Amino acid sequence: MRAGNKDENIAWNQGMEFYVDLRRNKKVVIALFYPEKGHDLEPNTAERRDLDRRVFEWLDYFLKDKKDFSWISKQIKEDAI
Numbered sequence: 001m002r003a004g005n006k007d008e009n010i011a012w013n014q015g016m017e018f019y020v021d022l023r024r025n026k027k028v029v030i031a032l033f034y035p036e037k038g039h040d041l042e043p044n045t046a047e048r049r050d051l052d053r054r055v056f057e058w059l060d061y062f063l064k065d066k067k068d069f070s071w072i073s074k075q076i077k078e079d080a081i
Contacts, residue, residue: 009039030058030075 007015015031022029032054034047041048060066067073 006035006037007039028062028076030072 012033015033019029019031032051034041034051037047041051054071057066057069058072061069061072
């Protein structure tokens with residue numbers, strides 16, 4: 001899940017509620033919040049490059065069994081507690 005704190009289409013707290021509900025229902029989910037961004041991430045920004053990299057790493061983690069992404073492993077471990 002990705003959200004911008006300055007999103008004028010979807011309130012930040014609704015995104016957080018969705019994230020909490022997914023976790024409550026035992027879904028594997030990680031939320032990425034970009035504080036200075038709105039609903040869309042503009043191309044060629046640091047935030048967009050970060051999101052793109054993390055999407056590819058997420059796919060590699062779950063589809064290609066590449067487990068060397070510490071940001072995913074850490075979140076998955078924290079969710080298990």
